[in-house]
Every structure is written in structure tokens, then in C-alpha cells.
Amino acid sequence: MTLYATILQMxxxxxxxDGWLVKAHAHxxxxxxxxxxxxxxxxxxxxxxxxxxVQAACDAAKFAAARLAGKExxxxxxxxxxxxxxxKRVAAVVAYLGGFKASDFDGADERTVSLPRWEGKSMTxxxxxxxxxxxxxxxxxxxxYALLRHNGIDVGKRDYLGQLTMR
Amino acid sequence: MTLYATILQMxxxxxxxDGWLVKAHAHxxxxxxxxxxxxxxxxxxxxxxxxxxVQAACDAAKFAAARLAGKExxxxxxxxxxxxxxxKRVAAVVAYLGGFKASDFDGADERTVSLPRWEGKSMTxxxxxxxxxxxxxxxxxxxxYALLRHNGIDVGKRDYLGQLTMR
Numbered sequence: 287m288t289l290y291a292t293i294l295q296m297x298x299x300x301x302x303x304d305g306w307l308v309k310a311h312a313h314x315x316x317x318x319x320x321x322x323x324x325x326x327x328x329x330x331x332x333x334x335x336x337x338x339x340v341q342a343a344c345d346a347a348k349f350a351a352a353r354l355a356g357k358e359x360x361x362x363x364x365x366x367x368x369x370x371x372x373x374k375r376v377a378a379v380v381a382y383l384g385g386f387k388a389s390d391f392d393g394a395d396e397r398t399v400s401l402p403r404w405e406g407k408s409m410t411x412x413x414x415x416x417x418x419x420x421x422x423x424x425x426x427x428x429x430x431y432a433l434l435r436h437n438g439i440d441v442g443k444r445d446y447l448g449q450l451t452m453r
Numbered sequence: 454m455t456l457y458a459t460i461l462q463m464x465x466x467x468x469x470x471d472g473w474l475v476k477a478h479a480h481x482x483x484x485x486x487x488x489x490x491x492x493x494x495x496x497x498x499x500x501x502x503x504x505x506x507v508q509a510a511c512d513a514a515k516f517a518a519a520r521l522a523g524k525e526x527x528x529x530x531x532x533x534x535x536x537x538x539x540x541k542r543v544a545a546v547v548a549y550l551g552g553f554k555a556s557d558f559d560g561a562d563e564r565t566v567s568l569p570r571w572e573g574k575s576m577t578x579x580x581x582x583x584x585x586x587x588x589x590x591x592x593x594x595x596x597x598y599a600l601l602r603h604n605g606i607d608v609g610k611r612d613y614l615g616q617l618t619m620r
Contacts, residue, residue, distance in 0.1 A: 295583045329496075329603045407619040416462045417617050424591035425598075425613060432599045436496045446592060450584050452574040 297383040343426035350419035355390040464550040510593035517586035
């Protein structure tokens with residue numbers, strides 16, 4: 287298992303998430319409600335809405351890849367208002383992740399990460415990935431799934447995992 | 454990033470989950486409802502209840518470590534009825550994961566995994582980990598969090614991530 291394999295897995299899971307948004311749109315049309323109502327739905331009043339969950343999943347993957355590779359991540363403005371806007375955000379990050387090669391992560395074991403809110407402290411890049419980026423990525427990915435499932439969208443474990451590489 | 458580091462991270466996150474169950478118990482006592490009502494709560498009527506989410510998170514981590522190391526995993530009977538029962542299940546799996554050493558995973562790249570429902574097909578052990586065990590682990594871990602948060606338990610991102618290894 288390599289860092290690159292895990293970044294590719296994040297890319298795959300974001301593509302899966304895009305499929306959930308397609309199902310959400312179709313569900314809303316069949317039930318004749320505005321699909322964009324779903325963009326603002328929350329699991330608790332003091333949790334982020336769907337839009338912010340999707341943005342945060344995208345950002346966790348984007349920053350993970352960039353920081354492990356020692357690159358500057360592209361910025362996104364977090365102004366998505368519709369399911370289609372969110373699909374474009376996901377597509378942009380899937381394309382960004384697709385631009386990495388295995389060799390981009392060769393120096394990851396020697397890199398460190400320090401975020402402004404850490405007040406001068408740092409983590410090793412691989413520690414940051416395992417303890418922070420990966421759990422955060424999965425948190426926001428699965429909260430998106432939970433929100434859609436809770437609102438009646440017919441997504442299942444197959445939509446979550448996607449196709450497995452069997453032989 | 455090594456397989457062993459990721460197994461240790463799963464162990465840490467299950468310990469964090471134990472803390473959410475402690476908070477859930479205290480919340481129920483403060484609000485004077487039976488804490489074990491939470492064991493049966495669901496995000497959707499055709500989703501697993503909290504008890505099964507905790508069991509599945511435990512199993513995903515247990516089987517991941519065992520299969521990567523080429524060992525037989527201990528079996529658990531899935532008969533937990535209370536929050537305390539679930540805490541014991543989590544503690545058993547945390548202890549099991551704590552018994553692995555880095556060298557147990559040395560041969561993982563050469564191992565394969567084949568589950569009965571895969572009808573004779575197999576995955577590489579590392580492919581199984583990245584594409585199946587890890588996303589499943591996070592799925593059931595975060596559904597547990599989502600269920601508690603949705604039911605008013607005061608858990609936050611710090612309870613989810615736990616302490617980060619800063620320097």
C-alpha cells in the first residue's frame with residue numbers, strides 16, 4: 287500500500303460521490319421537489335450542510351495530495367449553490383488528483399506539514415495524512431452519503447465502494 | 454505511510470469511538486432517557502442501527518489486520534444489547550489490534566484475500582485493504598458518529614480525530 291494508491295482511492299471515492307449526486311438529482315425530479323433543497327440539508331442544526339460536506343471532502347483530498355507531494359493546491363471559492371455546481375467541484379478535484387504520478391510522493395517521508403492554526407507546530411507529512419487528512423476525507427465523504435440516505439436517496443454500499451479490483 | 458501505521462490509526466479511532474459512547478451514556482442520563490434506546494437508532498429505516506454500525510466498524514478493522522498479516526481473526530457473536538456491551542466489543546478489538554507488530558505485515562504485498570461471497574475471485578491483500586476494508590471501516594465508524602450527533606450527543610471533530618502527533 288502506497289500513498290499514491292490511497293490518493294487514487296480518494297479519487298475513485300469522489301467519482302462515486304458524483305454518482306450519488308446524480309441519483310439525488312433524479313430522486314428530486316421524480317418526487318417533484320427542487321433538487322437544490324438537498325444542498326442545504328443537515329443531519330443536525332449545528333452540523334455543516336451537504337454543500338460544505340462535499341467541499342470539505344474535496345479539500346481534504348486535494349490538500350492531502352498537494353502537501354504529500356510538496357506542491358501548491360489550487361484554490362476553490364466554496365460558492366456552490368446547486369447539485370450541478372457541486373458536481374463541477376468534484377470533477378475539478380478528481381481531475382486534479384488524476385494529474386499526480388506515483389513518483390510525486392517519493393519524498394513524502396521527509397516532508398512536514400504545518401497549518402496556520404497549529405501555532406508553529408508541525409506534523410510529518412505521512413502523520414498528517416494518516417491522522418488528519420484521511421480521517422477528515424472519509425468523515426465528509428460519508429456525511430454526504432449519510433445526508434442523502436437520510437433524505438431517502440436510494441444509494442447503497444455498492445454506490446459507496448464502487449467496483450473492486452478482483453482477479 | 455505503512456499498513457501498520459494505518460492499523461494503529463484504526464485502533465486509535467476505535468478508542469475515540471469508545472469516548473463517543475461514554476458521552477452518549479452521560480447525555481441519556483442527563484436527559485433521563487434509557488441510554489440503550491440509542492443502541493437501536495437508525496438514520497434511515499433500512500439502514501443498520503447503531504449496534505450494527507459499531508460491530509461492523511470493529512469487524513472491518515479486525516479482519517483488515519488479520520488478513521493483511523495472514524492470521525485467523527477472533528470471532529465475535531454480535532449479541533450486544535447495551536452501550537456497555539458495545540464498549541466491551543470495542544475494547545476487545547482495540548486490544549486485538551494492539552497485539553500486532555510492524556513485522557506482522559511484512560508479507561502483505563504477497564498475500565491475497567478471497568471472501569466466500571466473491572465466488573472464487575480474489576483481491577491482493579493491499580488492494581482489499583485500500584478498496585474494501587479501509588472505506589468500510591470509515592463508513593461504519595462515521596455512521597456511528599452521525600447517529601449520535603443526529604440524536605443530540607455533543608461530539609465534535611476533536612472527539613472524532615483525537616489527539617494529533619504534533620512536534
